[in-house]
Amino acid sequence: MxxxxxxxxxxxxxxxxxxxxxxxxxxxxTGARCALSRGLIAAGDWALAFPAPGRLKIQAVTRGVVWLVIEGVEHPVRLEAGDIAVFAGDRRYTLASDPAVPPIDALPVLRATTKTFFHAGDEGRDAVTIGGHIDLNTTGKDLLLSALPPLMHVSAATAEAPAACWLMDQTLHEMRSAAPGAAFAAEHLAQLLFVQVLRVFLANANSDAYPVxxxxxxxxxxxxxxxxxxxxxxxxxxxxxxxxxxxxxxxxxxxxxxxxxxxxxxxxxxxxxxxxxxxxxxxxxxxxxxxxxxxxxxxxxxxxxxxxxxxxxxxxxxxxxxxxxx
The missing domain is CATH 1.10.10.60 (Homeodomain-like)
Incomplete structure (x- = not known):
């Protein structure tokens, strides 16, 4: 031996x-690399329809209430401040102030500005949400995507959510910063975020609804x-x-x-x-x-x-x- x-x-x-x-x-x-994309500030009545991201998606709400509607998922998910959603990237989804609001295409809104945060709806800050994704190699897709449920909704009341929200917020802060080492800090904070996502799963994975x-x-x-x-x-x-x-x-x-x-x-x-x-x-x-x-x-x-x-x-x-x- x-x-x-x-x-x-x-x-x-x-x-x-x-x-x-x-x-x-x-x-x-898995070659897992977690990266944050953009933040959204919104007010009033609004709804943005996003194409399927093609990779594991993370959405955190840091202020107000945001509704998440995923194609093929029966019920919309209400995300309150401090909540996090992690979902498979093979379906289109909508972020909205209310599921009843007709959505508009999010891509033109995203392309209209290069700022880290973009805006939807009326002037104001009724809701703030941060989006990110996890890139995986071929082994990672086989190893992780089959082991994770299609949607994880992590309430702010759980022990893991506050740390994950803080990591997302701090990563965006470093992305916007011109301070020395900001890019290095953002990359490593994002990796910590991925670890936190797995911890969230492990803390809740005893449910029979979760994949074997x-x-x-x-x-x-x-x-x-x-x-x-x-x-x-x-x-x-x-x-x-x-x-x-x-x-x-x-x-x-x-x-x-x-x-x-x-x-x-x-x-x-x-x-x-x-x-x-x-x-x-x-x-x-x-x-x-x-x-x-x-x-x-x-x-x-x-x-x-x-x-x-x-x-x-x-x-x-x-x-x-x-x-x-x-």
Whole structure:
């Protein structure tokens, strides 16, 4: 059996110093980059229709009330000061003072000014809202979008919302600032915002309405200890007995519970996570395939290559060539 990944410095794999923290690993594996776009100041009766953003969207209200209407979602969402909405970017949406107000196209309004904040409706500041998005690489879209619900409405009354709203407001402040290091500060504040979004999910992910997946498993108090073991040392040949013992459950109960929240059996999850680590390394490094195989606990390059091809449909070297070409 190969040594743990942290003992193989010649192989660069994500979060080598922080094994066991899937959130940090997700930041690296998904290439997640959070950015704020524009702020909106509005008053009176107004409604703006936006095209589908094509990426994970964040909307925070810092003043007043803003209604969010998402195409295909049955009920409009009332966002009050301090509330946050996180939703998939595959649908058109409308921001409005009231869902009954006929919307106008938002794009001409946006193009009319280059200022950080644009205006809608009458003069005044009845409502202020800040928008942002999270860019993800191909792995990130598969890893995160399938694990997040189509819409998360986070009330200002929750413990997580105030910090997220502050981060959005402070990031926009840095974007407008000419102070030294403002761009650096804005970028890192936005990354903290993404971490906060994931924390929001983890704090609320026990609901049966949330999708099965690794985030819901991480939020589950019963199976999370076993999940962290696998992330902490993915090269180890974990057995179902060891993982069940970490969860203080019988093998049968643990296997059933894990599949309920993660969507796959525990050892299938471990294999899939190893392949995600391998994909990350193949894309970013020139590490030999044999070294990756050893670092991930495989006894031979051929055993790793077979597992990789079963998971991705392509051999490791071909995967690397295609990733580099694109």
């Amino acid at each position: 190969a040594a743990p990944l942290s003992a193989t410095p010649s192989v660069h794999l994500p979060a080598s110093a922080t094994w066991g923290d899937p959130i940090i690993e997700a930041l690296e594996l 997946g690794w985030l819901r498993a991480l939020a589950d108090e019963r199976v999370a200890p076993a999940l962290r073991l696998m992330h902490g040392d993915p090269a180890r040949a974990w057995t179902l007995t060891e993982l069940a013992r970490a969860a203080a459950m019988s093998r049968t109960s643990f296997a059933q519970r894990f599949k309920e929240v993660a969507g796959v059996p525990p050892l299938t999850y471990l294999c899939t996570w190893r392949m995600r680590l391998a994909q990350h390394t193949l894309c970013r490094e020139d590490t030999p395939v044999a070294a990756i195989a050893s670092a991930l606990g495989y006894g031979s390059e051929s055993a790793f290559s077979n597992a990789f091809k079963r998971t991705t449909g392509v051999a490791p070297r071909r995967y690397r060539e295609a990733a580099r070409a694109s």
